Amino acid sequence: MRILQLHCDYVEYTPVKKEIKSAEDLDPQSKRFEEIVVAFVAVEESDNVDVAKRAITEISESMKKIGCSKLLLYPYAHLSSKLASPTTALLLLQDMEKNAQGLEVHRAPFGWTKSYKLQVKGHPLAENSKSITAGDEKEKDSSSNALKAESKIKSYWHILTPDGKLHEIDKFNFTKHQNLEVLAKYEAAKKRAVDEPPPHVKLMKKLAIADYEPASDAGNMRFYPNGRLMKSLIERYVTDKVMEYGGFEVETPIMYDSHHPSMESYFHRFPARQYSIDSEGKHLFLRFAACFGQFLMAKDFQLSYKNMPLRLYELTRYSFRREQSGELVGLRRLRAFTMPDCHAMCVDMDQAKEEFRKRFELSRDVIKGLGIESEDYEMAIRFTEEFYNENKSLIEEMVAKLGKPVLVEMWKERFFYFVLKWEFNYVDNLGKASALSTDQIDVENGKRYNIDFMDDTNKPLNPIILHNSPSGAIERVIYTLLEKAAKDQREGRKPMFPLWLAPTQVRLIPVKPEFLDYCEKLADKLTENDIRVDVDDRNESVGKSIRDAETEWIRYIIVIGEKEVNSTTLSIRDRKSKDPHNLSVEDFITSIREETKGKPFMRINMGRSVAKRPQIMV
RNA sequence: GCCUCGAUAGCUCAGCCUGGUAGAGCGAACGCCUCGUAAGCGUUAGGCCACGGGAUCGAAUCCCGUUCGAGGCUCCA
Incomplete structure (x- = not known):
C-alpha cells in the first residue's frame, strides 16, 4: 500500500x-x-x-x-x-x-x-x-x-506431457520447447518484455492488406482489396469446414439491450468491456461474442434429445470488445473482429466429451489448412481439479494427439462458467502469445438461458454447451500468417502466403506490349481454371516488373515473349524453388489445382490489369 | 487514465540542437527507351511544415497550450 x-x-x-x-x-x-x-x-x-x-x-x-x-x-x-x-x-x-x-x-x-x-x-x-x-x-x-x-480463483500452473505426467513449471526442461516456455511465462507471470511494434504491422501495410483508420476508433481497421480477399477466403474455408462437421449457420443481431434479463446476468460472467449505444431510451451494447445470440435462439427451439447435439454456428462480423488502447497492435488484438463461433448443445457430459473430441480434430484440421503447423502453436488446457480427476483420460488423450507438452492451468474450484477449456496459442516474434482455436465445456449457461430439451422420459433438461472457435478471429489468422512470414524473412527464407490465400497467384509479364494479347488469352484460360492471375500491362522494363512482383510475394511469375508465344511451354519463376522451370500450360494448371485442392476460390480482387490499380502502399 | 515518442509533398523520411526563400527517395503526370527474370533515362507538378498562442526584425526550427496518432503501463480509486 x-x-x-x-x-x-x-x-x-x-x-x-x-x-x-x-x-x-x-x-x-x-x-x-x-x-x-x-x-x-x-x-x-x-x-x-x-x-x-x-x-x-x-x-x-x-x-x-x-x-x-x-x-x-x-x-x-x-x-x-x-x-x-x-x-x-x-x-x-x-x-x-x-x-x-x-x-x-x-x-x-x-x-x-x-x-x-x-x-x-x-x-x-x-x-x-x-x-x-x-x-x-x-x-x-x-x-x-x-x-x-x-484466492478461490488462484491458478495452479503445470506442464502436461504426452505421457500423461504433470510437471512443475519450475522443474520442467524447456530446452526443446522454447515457445511453450514463453507461453508459460506469459500466462503464469503475465510478464511481457516488449517495446516495439510487431513486424506484421509493416507487412500488413506494405502488402496493402489492412491499415489503421484514424477516423474510426482504435482497433477498427480498414481492409484493402487484398486483405478483404484473404478474409473472404478464410471465412469461406472455416464456414465450409464447420458445416461439414455439422454446424447450422445462423445470423444473430450485433447489438443487445443491456437491461434484458438474460443479458444482465451474463454480464457479470464475462467481464469484457463493451461499446455501448444509447438509442430511444434504451441502453444497447455491441456483442462481444455470438454466445447470447445463439443461446436466445436455442431457447426458442423445440428440442428433443434426438436433435442433440445441436450445433449452431455464426461467423460474427463483427464482435466488439473495447480492449484497452495499449493492447491494440496491428491485427493481433482488435476492438472489432470477425469471429467464427460454434456452439454445440449436448444432452450430457458423455455426449459433450465425444463432441469435444470431434471439435478438437476439426480445429486442428482447420488450423493446418490455414497454413499454421503444429510447431507454430502451443496448447494450453485449463480445468477444475475435480474435472481433471474424473476425466484424466480425455485430457491425456488430447495431449497425446498433439504430441507435445502443453501448459496446464488448474483451479481448485469452478469460478468461470466452464469446467474445461483449451486453446492453441501462437507465440509471435516478440514473444507475445495470442489464442487462435479454442473450445470450452460450459455447464452453466444452459440453465441460465433456460435452454431445455426433452430426454427419453419426456423430462426437460438443460444441455451442456460447448463453445468453439475452430480458427480464432479471422484477423488474427492473418496476423499469424504475417508474423510467420516475417520470421521466415528474418531467417533468410522467402516469405509467402499459402497459395490458396495469395491475393495474386500468378503474374504474367509481357516482354513488349505486343505480347499483351497473348497474356490476356493465357489469363483467361488460367481464370477458367480457378487460378488468380493478373497481367503487368504497365510500360516498364521486365526487370522492374519482376522486382515489383517479388515484393508483392507473388508465387508464380511468368515472362511472356517470343519464345512462349511460339511454343506450348511456359518458363515459370516459382517463389518456392530457386531456378525457373519449364512446364506446359496444362501441367502448370494441374500443379496449382493440386496445391489448392479443397480450398475455396475467388477471383482476383483488384482487376487483372496492374496498370489500372490505384497505388495503395509503396 | 498515466508515461514515452511522434505529426514536414500521395507514401517513407531528412531539415529542428545552432532561427534567415522547404529537401531527398519512392509514387504520380508527361516524354524518350521497346526491353528476357529483382529498380532504364529525362522533365514537371505536389507542402498554411497538425492547430492556436507567445517571445523575436524574422519560426518548420525556441517556449506554452490544444488536437490527433503510435507504443508502453494499468482490466486503472
Missing part, C-alpha cells in the same frame, strides 16, 4: 463521473474540509486487512505528532503500478475508515473521477509518504469475503 500524506489548510473535491462499474453510488456533491490531513492511498495487489490495519495505525501516529485529528482518506491509483482489484481496494479502504480510532475520518468516493483543490501547510512534517507491504506473517483468518473469492 502506498500513501501520500499531506497536512492541509483546506481541501475540497467534486466527484465528476464514475470511472469504473463498481464505483460507489452517491450524490456527486462537492465537499470541503479545513485543518485536515489528506491521505492519498493506493491499494496494491499484495495488500490485505493486516496491511490496512498497520497503515491506519501509522497514519494516526504521525497525525498525533502534528496535532491533527481530522483525516480524509482519498483513493488515489496513480501512486502504484501494481494495483489491487477495485473490489479489494474499496474493501480495505472501508476497513481503514472503520479502524481509525480517535480520529474524525472522511473518505472520498471510490471509483469516481474527482476534481480537487488543496493547500498544503508549510511545516516540515506536513508532507509524508509511506509504503506498507504485507510482512512475513501469515494472513490472518479475518480476511474478508472478497479476498477469499480472489
Whole structure:
C-alpha cells in the first residue's frame, strides 16, 4: 500500500463521473474540509486487512505528532503500478475508515473521477509518504469475503506431457520447447518484455492488406482489396469446414439491450468491456461474442434429445470488445473482429466429451489448412481439479494427439462458467502469445438461458454447451500468417502466403506490349481454371516488373515473349524453388489445382490489369 | 487514465540542437527507351511544415497550450 500524506489548510473535491462499474453510488456533491490531513492511498495487489490495519495505525501516529485529528482518506491509483482489484481496494479502504480510532475520518468516493483543490501547510512534517507491504506473517483468518473469492480463483500452473505426467513449471526442461516456455511465462507471470511494434504491422501495410483508420476508433481497421480477399477466403474455408462437421449457420443481431434479463446476468460472467449505444431510451451494447445470440435462439427451439447435439454456428462480423488502447497492435488484438463461433448443445457430459473430441480434430484440421503447423502453436488446457480427476483420460488423450507438452492451468474450484477449456496459442516474434482455436465445456449457461430439451422420459433438461472457435478471429489468422512470414524473412527464407490465400497467384509479364494479347488469352484460360492471375500491362522494363512482383510475394511469375508465344511451354519463376522451370500450360494448371485442392476460390480482387490499380502502399 | 515518442509533398523520411526563400527517395503526370527474370533515362507538378498562442526584425526550427496518432503501463480509486 502506498500513501501520500499531506497536512492541509483546506481541501475540497467534486466527484465528476464514475470511472469504473463498481464505483460507489452517491450524490456527486462537492465537499470541503479545513485543518485536515489528506491521505492519498493506493491499494496494491499484495495488500490485505493486516496491511490496512498497520497503515491506519501509522497514519494516526504521525497525525498525533502534528496535532491533527481530522483525516480524509482519498483513493488515489496513480501512486502504484501494481494495483489491487477495485473490489479489494474499496474493501480495505472501508476497513481503514472503520479502524481509525480517535480520529474524525472522511473518505472520498471510490471509483469516481474527482476534481480537487488543496493547500498544503508549510511545516516540515506536513508532507509524508509511506509504503506498507504485507510482512512475513501469515494472513490472518479475518480476511474478508472478497479476498477469499480472489484466492478461490488462484491458478495452479503445470506442464502436461504426452505421457500423461504433470510437471512443475519450475522443474520442467524447456530446452526443446522454447515457445511453450514463453507461453508459460506469459500466462503464469503475465510478464511481457516488449517495446516495439510487431513486424506484421509493416507487412500488413506494405502488402496493402489492412491499415489503421484514424477516423474510426482504435482497433477498427480498414481492409484493402487484398486483405478483404484473404478474409473472404478464410471465412469461406472455416464456414465450409464447420458445416461439414455439422454446424447450422445462423445470423444473430450485433447489438443487445443491456437491461434484458438474460443479458444482465451474463454480464457479470464475462467481464469484457463493451461499446455501448444509447438509442430511444434504451441502453444497447455491441456483442462481444455470438454466445447470447445463439443461446436466445436455442431457447426458442423445440428440442428433443434426438436433435442433440445441436450445433449452431455464426461467423460474427463483427464482435466488439473495447480492449484497452495499449493492447491494440496491428491485427493481433482488435476492438472489432470477425469471429467464427460454434456452439454445440449436448444432452450430457458423455455426449459433450465425444463432441469435444470431434471439435478438437476439426480445429486442428482447420488450423493446418490455414497454413499454421503444429510447431507454430502451443496448447494450453485449463480445468477444475475435480474435472481433471474424473476425466484424466480425455485430457491425456488430447495431449497425446498433439504430441507435445502443453501448459496446464488448474483451479481448485469452478469460478468461470466452464469446467474445461483449451486453446492453441501462437507465440509471435516478440514473444507475445495470442489464442487462435479454442473450445470450452460450459455447464452453466444452459440453465441460465433456460435452454431445455426433452430426454427419453419426456423430462426437460438443460444441455451442456460447448463453445468453439475452430480458427480464432479471422484477423488474427492473418496476423499469424504475417508474423510467420516475417520470421521466415528474418531467417533468410522467402516469405509467402499459402497459395490458396495469395491475393495474386500468378503474374504474367509481357516482354513488349505486343505480347499483351497473348497474356490476356493465357489469363483467361488460367481464370477458367480457378487460378488468380493478373497481367503487368504497365510500360516498364521486365526487370522492374519482376522486382515489383517479388515484393508483392507473388508465387508464380511468368515472362511472356517470343519464345512462349511460339511454343506450348511456359518458363515459370516459382517463389518456392530457386531456378525457373519449364512446364506446359496444362501441367502448370494441374500443379496449382493440386496445391489448392479443397480450398475455396475467388477471383482476383483488384482487376487483372496492374496498370489500372490505384497505388495503395509503396 | 498515466508515461514515452511522434505529426514536414500521395507514401517513407531528412531539415529542428545552432532561427534567415522547404529537401531527398519512392509514387504520380508527361516524354524518350521497346526491353528476357529483382529498380532504364529525362522533365514537371505536389507542402498554411497538425492547430492556436507567445517571445523575436524574422519560426518548420525556441517556449506554452490544444488536437490527433503510435507504443508502453494499468482490466486503472
